[in-house]
Amino acid sequence: MTTDPPARWLTDHADLLPPEGVALDVACGRGRHALWLAAHGFRVDAFDRDPEAVAAVAVEAAARGLAIDARVVDLESGAQALPADTFDVIVVVHYLHRPLFPALTAALRVGGVLVYETFTRAQARRGKPTNPAFLLESGELPRLVAPLEILAQREGTFDGRDVAAVVACRRAVSHGP
Secondary structure (H helix, E strand, O other), X not given: OOOOOOOHHHHHOHHHOOOOEEEXXXXXXXXXXXXHHHHOOEEEEEEEOOHHHXXXXXXXXXXXXXXXXXXXXXXXXXXXXXXXXXXXXXXXXXXXXXXXXXXXXXXXXXXXXXXXXXXXXXXXXXXXXXXXXXXXXXXXXXXXXXXXXXXEEEEEEEOOEEEEEEEXXXXXXXXOO
């Protein structure tokens, strides 16, 4: 199986990722980000609700000798919670489920990095997706990832798609002097 290359937003910001650790690829599809992360030394959990996609990720990871635990998980059902303080990197590309953001931020370890990119409302003019539930409002993504510290962000038209993206870090909470 050949997979598409990982999103440029991820690879262009690789220098902002920790050098190693545990990563999560949310809505992994056929695993392009999970495979890239594992090839770069991360132990990766890859979640998707499509059993065929998850099986394909597992087969490809095994063929490449990569440490990926690919699982069928429907994070929208509410039945499967993300474990808190578990991941050093979380990658989400072209997926939006707003109620998941508190769990994503809590699932990061202190110093962990969230790499997130998905479509904005402007994308509907170009084609899919068109459902507003899957499209960000202008300026919405930085608010959704709060209280994470944004290290990099963009919003607009890139590579023929209308997207918003952030790389954000969970910092230690300061309790004052």
